[in-house]
Every structure is written in structure tokens, then in C-alpha cells.
Amino acid sequence: MSRRALLLPGPAALLALYFGVKLGLSPLKHYDLFFHLAGGRYVLEHGFNRVDPFSVTGTAGWVPHEWGFGVLSVLLVKLLGAAGPALLTGALVASNVLLLWAAFGRAAPRRGLVTLGVLALVLIVQSPTWSQERPFHVGHLLFALAVLGVQAWRAGNDRVLWFAPLLGVAWANLHGSWLLGPALLGATAVGQALDTPEQRPRAVRAVVAGVAMFLVSALSPSGPSIWLYPLHHSLLKSTQNINEWVPLDLAVGWSWAYLALVGMALFVVGQAPVRRIAILLPTLGLGLAALKVQRHAPFAAVLVALAFLEHAAPVRGLVWPELLRRPAQALDALFARWSAGAGGGLWPALALVLLAGVSWQNPVPVEQGVLRSRFPLTCFEALRNLPPGKVLNRFTIGGAVSYFAGPDYKVFIDSRNDPFPQPIHDDYMRILWSEPGWEESLARYDPDYLLWDEENPGNILLDQLRKAGGWREEAREGQYVLWVRTRSTSR
Structure with missing residues (x-):
């Protein structure tokens, strides 16, 4: 040519x-990116692990079959923000x-x-x-x-x-x-x-x-x-x-x-x-x-x-x-x-290299580079300042909890899907819609924190827990709230 x-x-x-x-x-903006980032960071710091490091419910085992993408993304975050x-x-x-x-x-x-x-x-x-x-x-x-x-x-x-x-x-x-x-x-x-x-x-x-x-x-x-x-x-x-x-x-x-x-x-x-x-x-x-x-x-x-x-x-x-x-x-x-x-494949390559160079000189932290309307960063920060514990969370937001708060905050479920056996998925749907048996499902997990959204159907569980008591609000942002379990000192 x-x-x-x-x-x-x-x-x-x-x-x-x-x-x-x-x-x-x-x-x-995509929720799944953050369980890839969390997984990639974990692999770089600890290596591979068949036991799910991000939850206590993922008993089917962690299958990091797309680990390469997560590690590559983490390295790019370190380099370009x-x-x-x-x-x-x-x-x-x-x-x-x-x-x-x-x-x-x-x-x-x-x-x-x-x-x-x-x-x-x-x-x-x-x-x-x-x-x-x-x-x-x-x-x-x-x-x-x-x-x-x-x-x-x-x-x-x-x-x-x-x-x-x-x-x-x-x-x-x-x-x-x-x-x-x-x-x-x-x-x-x-x-x-x-x-x-x-x-x-x-x-x-x-x-x-x-x-x-x-x-x-x-x-x-x-x-x-x-x-x-x-x-x-x-x-x-x-x-x-x-x-x-x-x-x-x-x-x-x-x-x-x-x-x-x-x-x-x-x-x-x-x-x-x-x-x-x-x-x-x-x-x-x-x-x-x-x-x-x-x-x-x-x-x-x-x-x-x-x-x-x-x-x-x-x-x-x-x-x-x-x-x-x-x-x-x-x-x-x-x-x-x-x-x-005409070929011209050089032009998109040069444009992307130029953008990468600008980001390398002035990297923007991930917290500043996300679509804020989707991610309750205020709640993640508040959670990170609380003692490690178990988090009852919405399905899509679980990966973001693992990335922004860390693996010490064990999510109930996330959109990786396959580490969680079917009974966990059933429990999640039961809790989400307050179907018969939801209280028993909640008691089995016994969460310390609740990171949930107030929009339907999320409001169903929040209304039930308000009536039952035993929770206090720690933070909120957008449609999300972070609640902390108030346990008796005799427990």
C-alpha cells in the first residue's frame, strides 16, 4: 500500500x-467493570484462589476465567487512571x-x-x-x-x-x-x-x-x-x-x-x-x-x-x-x-495514543471518572470507614462494593452470577420482593450493612425493615442508602 x-x-x-x-x-459506567477490577487487583496482590474472596455466599467457587481483562484494566488504571x-x-x-x-x-x-x-x-x-x-x-x-x-x-x-x-x-x-x-x-x-x-x-x-x-x-x-x-x-x-x-x-x-x-x-x-x-x-x-x-x-x-x-x-x-x-x-x-x-488506520491509533498520553500526564482517579448517577460513591466511602462485615446489596452493585470498599466487605451477591449457587439467587429474589420466607433468608445471611436502592422494587425491603427496626441510616446518595445494623450489646 x-x-x-x-x-x-x-x-x-x-x-x-x-x-x-x-x-x-x-x-x-458499566457495573460489571468493577468486579473485573476487583478481581484483577486481587490476582495481582494475592494470586488465584478457588474460594470466592468477595463473598461468603459464593460457595460454588470463584472462576476467574476472564482474569486477563481484569488484570489489564487494573494496570491501565495504575498508569492512566x-x-x-x-x-x-x-x-x-x-x-x-x-x-x-x-x-x-x-x-x-x-x-x-x-x-x-x-x-x-x-x-x-x-x-x-x-x-x-x-x-x-x-x-x-x-x-x-x-x-x-x-x-x-x-x-x-x-x-x-x-x-x-x-x-x-x-x-x-x-x-x-x-x-x-x-x-x-x-x-x-x-x-x-x-x-x-x-x-x-x-x-x-x-x-x-x-x-x-x-x-x-x-x-x-x-x-x-x-x-x-x-x-x-x-x-x-x-x-x-x-x-x-x-x-x-x-x-x-x-x-x-x-x-x-x-x-x-x-x-x-x-x-x-x-x-x-x-x-x-x-x-x-x-x-x-x-x-x-x-x-x-x-x-x-x-x-x-x-x-x-x-x-x-x-x-x-x-x-x-x-x-x-x-x-x-x-x-x-x-x-x-x-x-x-485509502487505509488510514494510523489515525485512530494516533488519536488513542494522544489521549493516553494526556491521561498518563494527568491521571484522573477512578472515583472521579465514573458516571456518578450510577455509583453511590458517598455510600462506598462511608462503608469503607466502618468495620469489615457482610453487606446485603443489590445484584448489579456488588462488584462496585468489592472494588471501592474492598474484599473485607463481603457482598451477598454480584453480577458474576456463577459463584453463587441457585439457593442464593432464590434467597435474593425472595428478599428483593419480600416474598414468603424472606425474613428467614435474611436471617441466614445475617448482614451487618445494607446497601440498597429506594426505587421500586428496592423500596419494598426498605419499608419492611423500617417497620421491623434495628437499622440506622449511615449515608445516602442518589437512589442508594447505606444502613448499619444496630445490634444489642449482649449479642
């Missing part, structure tokens, strides 16, 4: 620049956009308006996660890398298979979507063998690389148990109540972008003179999984888009309406020339 092409920003580079800077400058996790999110999203554009360019070398439209639909499907400082973005990025690797292998590059285990071990320590890597490679290899039987020896080697990619995931704190963890986690009753683990929800707008991609792909694949099983087989598997569990849709959308692009070029029935044909073709040709002659 010429120097001019490297400097001239293409469409994907402009999108990456915009999203990278916007997210990099955003305040920290609150901007660290935000800039990490911006960098991951920007890199993902650029890698997707490269993958789509391999599937359809002429990147015109259709390719841009397909990219836009994929980004719409992925966009709900962008405001969340979570390892989900690492999963997106590594999946895009896996797609590029699979494309290179299909094009005849067998050396790329040696990188599959390296990608697998990194992925398994960063995000729970690691299983998609070996599944993609294995399904693609089987499809390639069906497309071109003479390449079966290559396909066998690719399947072996996929198996190796799967096995090396055990090089993680979870060890071999990680092999069954995705299945175990998906079958938990408590998992079924998490929004991203429910079937595709047509009430949210991004789901229609996913269905539009599926409809487009079905049409062009049905019309195509030759169908490539190497892309259709993994697309079918992950595409159906996304209908059952919408968490998979951001990944499945990438494969659906590739299936569309690979089969769209030979379908000559895809033409513009007569009235729009000439201007559309002219615009498409102009856009294709721009895409072919």
Missing part, C-alpha cells in the same frame, strides 16, 4: 476514529471495526456501498455492547482475528494454523467466548473438505489445529474444567434470567439488523450458482445459536455478513432499481475507488 493510501483515511478508519475517541472519552478502561474499550472497538473491514474486503474485494451497508448492519448488532467496559470487546476482536486467520487458510496459507493454539490460550484467559475459535476453525475445515474433496488432507490438519486450540484453553486458572465451563454456565438456572442469555428479543432495534442480515444472506445464497459450505456451515451453527441466545448475535452477524458477501458477487439479479441505477452505480464506483485507495 502506498504512503498516500496509508495516510488517507478510508471509511472504516473514519468509523474507527469516531468510535475510538468517543468511547475513550466516556465516563466509566479512570481513562485506562475507557481507552481500552475505545481501542478494542476501533480495532474490531478495522479488522471487520479487512475481512469483508477478502470476501468481496470490491468494497462498495453494499459492503459498507453490510458493515453498518454488523456494527448495529454489536453496538449495544460499546457503552460497556467489558471483556466482550476482546471477544469481538479475537473472533475477527480468527475469521481473518480462517480466510487466510482457505486461501492456501497453512502456516496460519500454527497461530491457532496461541490465539486459543490468549482468548481463554480474556473472554468466555473462546470456544468460538476452535468451533469456527473446525467447522470451516469440514466445509472446505466438502467443497473441495482434494483438500481433505489440509482439512484434517486444520481440524487438528482446532482441537489443539481447544485443548490449550486449559492453560488457565480453571485448568481442564474450562472445557465444560461454557456448557455448565449456559445451563445454570440463574443464567437464564440474564438479559443477554435469553432468545433473540424482537423488542430491541439491533435484533432487526441481525434478521435483515440473515434475510439478505438467505436470498443471495439461494440464488447463487455455487454455494460454499466452508462459510455456510459455521454460519448456520452460530446463526441458529444466536436465535436461542442473543449473546451470540454479535459474533454470528460477522459470519452471516461474510456468507452474504461471498455469495452476492455471482448473483446478477442484485441490481439497483432503474430510476436509481445510474446515480447509484456512479456513487458506488466512487466509494469503491475511495475504499481501494
